[in-house]
Amino acid sequence: MALAKIIWVDDEIESLQSQKMFLENKGYEVKTFTNGFDAIDYVKENAIDVVLIDESMPGITGLETLAKIKEIRQSLPVVLITKNETENLMDEAIGSQITDYLIKPVNPNQVWLSLKKIIDNRRLVAEKTTTAYQQEFRNLFMALNSSPDYNEWMEVYKKLVYWELEMQKSDSPEMQEVLQSQKSEANTEFFKFISKNYAGWIGNKTGHAPVMSHSLLQFKVLPHLEPGKPLFFVLIDNLRFDQWRAIQPIFAESFRILEEDTFYSILPTATQYARNAIFAGMLPMEIEKKFPQYWKNDDDEGGKNLHEEDLLRAHLKRLGKGDLKVSYTKVLNNQAGLDLVNNMHNLLTNDLNVIVYNFVDMLSHARTEMEVLKELAGDEMSYRSLTASWFEHSPLHQALKKIAEKNVRVVVGTDHGSVRVKTPYKVIGDKQTTTNLRYKHGRNLNYEPKEVLAFRDPKEAGLPVPNINSSYIFAKEDSFLCYPNNYNHYVNYYRNTFQHGGVSLEEMIVPVIKMESK
Structure with missing residues (x-):
């Protein structure tokens, strides 16, 4: 070597x-x-x-x-x-x-000269980063104002993430603030863009729609199947593009990264909708119609993602790939992660191995841990750093290292991202209204129309109709939806936490990464 x-x-x-x-x-x-x-x-x-x-x-x-x-x-x-x-x-x-x-x-002695540069490195990088972003600022501003299409939006978001990570090297709080306000301006424009185009993508009226949750497997995963080369599709729950960038160097130690791509999560950007859509290759409305025994609405009792494997196998069959040798593993806790590490070598005889890793559930959904998470991940930078240190020490990393030497291909994806919420909006609804902070559906929702994206007919958004007269509303930008009762308590409790379900660049434009063993 x-x-x-x-x-x-x-x-x-x-x-x-x-x-x-x-x-x-x-x-x-x-x-x-x-x-x-x-x-x-x-x-x-x-x-x-x-x-x-x-x-x-x-x-x-x-x-x-x-x-x-x-x-x-x-x-x-x-x-x-x-x-x-x-x-x-x-x-x-x-x-x-x-x-x-x-x-x-x-000549070898010249290496000594590098000391001066190394000592100066941090300051010069910070200065260069700030100047380079100042130059890029105009380009981004122009891109935002030239009605980007769905491909250009993906590029704009990748650039914003790139600069956000670059800005960590700069010690200029002013420039970081400029970037943050540019990012929030981008989210304002993105919300208008989604409001205008989403129903058209779902109804496929235009023939122009991005790859979304329900077409992800068909267009971004299954094309990488190759005889004799096991394909691993690793779905890490709730992984934003900037979090991917934070764990990318750890992947790059073991794998050659071939393509860093993105796709659009469907609405609501929530696990039971987006992830079921990925595995079924269908919109939630179609899943409910074709597999009523597997679909549960928000207010139904029981787990909402218990049938991903059944939906996946039916999907593969429809695509004429029913004879593939497939494994499906779901990791919901650390013990299941350790079991995966021990079983990795057995998966190498399959054509396709799907691994669903609920990392954010472990990190952020338990109420008791909410306060700890708020302390540890009070902003984007610490959220990324938490993600990187979680991944580095996770059973998932160990499991992937076990196959890095073998002739395999890996696609890493996610179901949706999350956004840090800051702005509360009041919503009034009846007892049946759902409790999610970034989307709600119910019969008699009362809200300020300009504060949300509303679908009075859920079918327009490809969603099931839980009750007659049910409508869906989605929060925009960094807002979260609260009821008037106990309003201040909830506002203070949830402000600055990471939530998902609504419309933002962070929730909707999410990574799908292709890599192979070195």
Whole structure:
């Protein structure tokens, strides 16, 4: 095994053969390229440990190559090699998050020079991040105001998440505030976009609809089935795109990430609706009609997601894949997670293994733990960090590491995301009205129309009609729906908690990630 995989990009690579041999004798694997474009393509498809880049190359410079590489793999260490010793270029390079900076002709003693840059690293990265976001701010602003379609919305949201994570490196509270207000402006526009288009997607009147929960398996999971290569579909409950980004580096240690994609969760962005739709390949209204024995409405007694496996098998049969060898595992607690670790090797004989991991249930739904969670995850940054430390030490991580050496493909997805709620809205309803904070359905709902997305006819949203005259309402942006009785108590109890069920970028645009063993 090589100590590390290195790629060296230099248009005069021939003159560096002795350096390459020197590194190879030290136990490194070194692959060389004469231009940045080939290197960028290679990084997309391969796991690399370090990149060495010559700054002045024809076609695309070292710094331009560096920027593209960082877009693909944010945490990949890059060493810039240059003949140019100007301080300006050094600062630019460190601000672009290089790990090291060497002057040509390269000689081992020059590594000492990197100390200065390492000491300055944090400050320069923070400054560069702030300036780069200031430049990007206008682009995002223009994108928001040019009526984005559903694909462009996914890109806008990914960019906002990218900058939110970048901003963690910046110590500028002002810029973080600007980003937060841009994000909330994006959610305001997104709510209008969904209000206008959602019923059309559901009725498929236009023929243009994004991949949503009920089409996820067909278009984003099953196409990756390959004879002799087990496919694992891991559904992590309630995983937002920024939380995925927080655990991505942990996955990247064991797997080669091939594609970071997103899809739209159906409404309500709640487990019993979105997850049943994923496995059934149908909208909730169709599930209720075709499988009345499996469907339960919010106010019915008993578990609402007890028949995912039955729905999945019926779905595969409909798609002509009924003869696949399939396993279905649901992990609701730590013991079930440990059982999964021990059973992983047995799953390698199947074509498709579905693993549903209820991580957020373990984290956030129990009332008694609510206060603890509010303390631990008071904001997005701590929520991400909690997710990363949970995943790193979880049985799921252990289980996946067990198959990382085998020839497998993995698709990681989720059912919906969540949003931190801050703004209470009053809703009045009768006794049958549901208790969820981000959506409600009932017969005599009384609400302020501009504060919610309402469907007087649930069928327009692809939803069952629990009672005659039932309508559904969905909370927008960062709001939560409260009843007038005991209003202040509930407002204070739930404000700043992470909830789901409504319309926001965080709840609806969620990750589906394709990876394979290295």
